[in-house]
Amino acid sequence: MAKFAPYVGRLERTWHYTYLTICGLVFLYLILPIIMIVPLSFNAEPYFTFTEGMLDLDPEAYSTRWYQDFFTSESWLHSIKNSFLIAIAATFIATALGTLAALGLSRPHMPAREAIMSILISPMIVPLIISGAAMFFFYSQINLAQTHLGVILAHAALGTPFVVITVTATLVGFDRSLIRAANNLGANERIVFFRIILPLIAPGVISGALFAFITSFDEVVIVLFLAGYEQRTIPLEMWSGIREQISPTILAVATMLVTLSVILLATLEILRRRSEAQRGMAPS
Amino acid sequence: MAQADITQSGDGDTRLDKLTTADGTPLKASIRRAMRRNKLIAFGLAAPLLFFIFFSFLMPIFDMASRSVENHQIPEALPRTVAALETWDGESVPGEAAFEALALDIQEGQRSRTIGQAATRLNYQDAGMRSLIMGTARRSDQLEPPYKEALIEINDDWGDLDVWRLIERESGYYTTSYYLNAIDLTYSDTGEIVAQPEYRQIYVMLFIRTLWMSALITGLALLLGFPVAHLLATLPARHANLLMILVLLPFWTSLLVRTTTWIVVLQTEGVLNDMMVWLGILSDEGRLQMIYNQTGTIVAMTQILLPFMILPLYSVMKGISPSYMRAAKSLGARPPVAFWRVYVPQTIPGMGAGGILVFILAIGYYITPALVGGQSGQLISNYIAYHMQQSLNWGLAAAIGTILLFGVLLLYAGYNRIVGIDNMKLG
Numbered sequence: 264m265a266k267f268a269p270y271v272g273r274l275e276r277t278w279h280y281t282y283l284t285i286c287g288l289v290f291l292y293l294i295l296p297i298i299m300i301v302p303l304s305f306n307a308e309p310y311f312t313f314t315e316g317m318l319d320l321d322p323e324a325y326s327t328r329w330y331q332d333f334f335t336s337e338s339w340l341h342s343i344k345n346s347f348l349i350a351i352a353a354t355f356i357a358t359a360l361g362t363l364a365a366l367g368l369s370r371p372h373m374p375a376r377e378a379i380m381s382i383l384i385s386p387m388i389v390p391l392i393i394s395g396a397a398m399f400f401f402y403s404q405i406n407l408a409q410t411h412l413g414v415i416l417a418h419a420a421l422g423t424p425f426v427v428i429t430v431t432a433t434l435v436g437f438d439r440s441l442i443r444a445a446n447n448l449g450a451n452e453r454i455v456f457f458r459i460i461l462p463l464i465a466p467g468v469i470s471g472a473l474f475a476f477i478t479s480f481d482e483v484v485i486v487l488f489l490a491g492y493e494q495r496t497i498p499l500e501m502w503s504g505i506r507e508q509i510s511p512t513i514l515a516v517a518t519m520l521v522t523l524s525v526i527l528l529a530t531l532e533i534l535r536r537r538s539e540a541q542r543g544m545a546p547s
Numbered sequence: 548m549a550q551a552d553i554t555q556s557g558d559g560d561t562r563l564d565k566l567t568t569a570d571g572t573p574l575k576a577s578i579r580r581a582m583r584r585n586k587l588i589a590f591g592l593a594a595p596l597l598f599f600i601f602f603s604f605l606m607p608i609f610d611m612a613s614r615s616v617e618n619h620q621i622p623e624a625l626p627r628t629v630a631a632l633e634t635w636d637g638e639s640v641p642g643e644a645a646f647e648a649l650a651l652d653i654q655e656g657q658r659s660r661t662i663g664q665a666a667t668r669l670n671y672q673d674a675g676m677r678s679l680i681m682g683t684a685r686r687s688d689q690l691e692p693p694y695k696e697a698l699i700e701i702n703d704d705w706g707d708l709d710v711w712r713l714i715e716r717e718s719g720y721y722t723t724s725y726y727l728n729a730i731d732l733t734y735s736d737t738g739e740i741v742a743q744p745e746y747r748q749i750y751v752m753l754f755i756r757t758l759w760m761s762a763l764i765t766g767l768a769l770l771l772g773f774p775v776a777h778l779l780a781t782l783p784a785r786h787a788n789l790l791m792i793l794v795l796l797p798f799w800t801s802l803l804v805r806t807t808t809w810i811v812v813l814q815t816e817g818v819l820n821d822m823m824v825w826l827g828i829l830s831d832e833g834r835l836q837m838i839y840n841q842t843g844t845i846v847a848m849t850q851i852l853l854p855f856m857i858l859p860l861y862s863v864m865k866g867i868s869p870s871y872m873r874a875a876k877s878l879g880a881r882p883p884v885a886f887w888r889v890y891v892p893q894t895i896p897g898m899g900a901g902g903i904l905v906f907i908l909a910i911g912y913y914i915t916p917a918l919v920g921g922q923s924g925q926l927i928s929n930y931i932a933y934h935m936q937q938s939l940n941w942g943l944a945a946a947i948g949t950i951l952l953f954g955v956l957l958l959y960a961g962y963n964r965i966v967g968i969d970n971m972k973l974g
């Protein structure tokens with residue numbers, strides 16, 4: 264707890280504790296609902312609340328039946344396969360195109376940088392419902408609606424702004440004299456890119472790719488408009504699950520998704536530290 | 548290629564003009580060529596993504612916007628009628644020629660099954676038109692001259708001047724009627740722009756509700772986010788990083804997961820109600836309805852958007868030197884005064900950035916209100932989805948969508964001015 268200087272008055276101390284309490288409550292509001300579903304997903308009963316047995320920590324009241332339900336259900340397995348397929352393909356497109364574009368945008372002589380940046384960022388700004396409706400109209404006309412390719416292209420478009428932003432941010436601290444040095448030593452553009460630039464911007468590229476991946480993996484509005492039965496993803500399956508009949512299987516899925524985000528968060532944190540260390544910044 | 552390094556020479560252009568590269572080209576021309584090459588390379592790197600975004604994203608958006616004024620159904624399905632009405636004065640029911648054109652159009656439309664689209668299209672404007680046209684179409688094989696009497700015999704509405712005025716009004720390839728509908732206006736029978744009948748006025752109310760709820764959610768997020776961001780910015784790094792996880796984990800957690808958790812927590816048989824009953828605050832019959840209404844939308848959306856407020860606020864607060872506050876206090880300001888007059892003004896850029904960000908995200912939100920909003924917690928995007936998927940009035944969906952899009956772009960321009968997209972931070 265805070266140590267107060269001797270001259271700090273009682274009022275100020277009281278206020279300090281009130282302030283800490285407020286912050287604590289906000290943290291609870293942020294995190295408690297997410298934490299709460301973890302034990303609930305092991306509920307032996309098909310309820311969405313803690314049973315008395317659970318509160319008494321009775322092992323009988325806990326079970327993994329909802330996880331078994333998930334892993335034996337054909338439609339959930341189908342959707343998990345789709346989710347990974349679509350997200351990986353979309354991430355690949357978004358990362359390749361986004362990294363190239365960020366390299367272009369960070370070059371000293373980029374023409375119309377602001378305007379191009381605004382266009383490239385636009386998929387992130389436009390509300391998903393509008394993107395979804397628009398893509399539905401357009402992709403239907405060119406026979407891309409209800410195809411894997413259509414969903415992949417749509418998700419790739421949504422993911423690119425994240426790659427552009429993270430890679431551009433990494434390139435801000437990039438020392439261009441390294442490129443000149445490599446050129447001087449006889450390296451051509453290709454070697455410079457793969458041996459000098461790419462390793463240095465790798466943290467930015469990877470975190471951009473992770474953003475693109477999670478954007479696709481978690482996206483439901485576009486899928487709702489664009490996907491047919493064959494393209495059902497986990498979020499779409501959850502969406503219809505929540506709307507039609509809530510089965511606790513959804514809590515098992517939610518818990519697994521929380522685990523996934525913990526892993527992603529940890530990966531990003533490691534990348535951030537690496538990037539800072541590389542650029543010679545003190546870790547914050 | 549000019550590899551010559553130009554150092555700043557004080558003598559200016561005269562000397563530069565005389566400089567040449569090894570092969571004899573003037574240095575200036577050589578530099579210009581190199582610059583052009585650099586520009587081309589830079590643009591060339593961005594071009595594939597520009598092309599991709601243009602094809603996969605911008606063209607769909609333009610296509611949607613054009614759909615909000617497009618009106619091909621009537622001129623395509625009723626070409627003869629449209630032509631016959633061109634010279635019509637609109638003062639009295641048209642003559643036999645127009646009726647003949649209509650009868651032929653309907654007969655042909657019935658054969659090629661294209662009449663339904665026109666009927667649906669006219670029905671958006673006047674809710675009797677579909678049954679009038681489709682009823683006539685089903686009996687169109689009996690139509691014989693004189694067509695005027697034959698059509699009026701099938702349905703007397705064909706003798707109604709307003710029906711003809713409606714067809715004439717919607718006979719162009721472009722229409723403003725979707726936009727009028729989107730702001731609760733319509734054409735009167737005589738073709739003037741008037742308010743919709745009261746029971747059909749919902750969109751202005753929905754736009755206002757969306758703005759109001761987004762403002763409320765933004766305000767709540769600021770109120771809750773400010774102390775937390777301040778705590779994170781002032782604590783020693785070791786503790787702050789730990790607490791930061793509590794902000795970043797929800798930020799990274801799936802939107803559907805977070806919406807689901809709010810259903811679990813807030814529903815009448817849910818965790819919060821159970822807890823209050825167990826604690827004796829509520830009786831078992833007195834469980835609170837906290838979800839499937841506006842409360843549900845506000846509580847869930849505030850939590851979902853809170854990280855978007857905390858993160859920009861935090862990064863601004865991190866840059867505020869504590870010495871300002873110490874200076875203010877040493878000059879005699881009491882802590883609240885020092886906080887309000889010295890600290891808070893310095894956080895305004897962060898409040899602006901977070902505020903606009905949360906507001907932009909909130910006015911376009913669809914998933915959360917659809918799942919926890921019930922009737923009273925629906926936002927404008929839920930009606931776009933409704934017209935896309937249920938009523939199939941795509942023109943109206945496109946018009947509402949385009950209006951919303953313009954609102955968001957305006958806000959975004961403001962955000963860009965305050966923060967700049969280059970400074971956007973993720974996570």
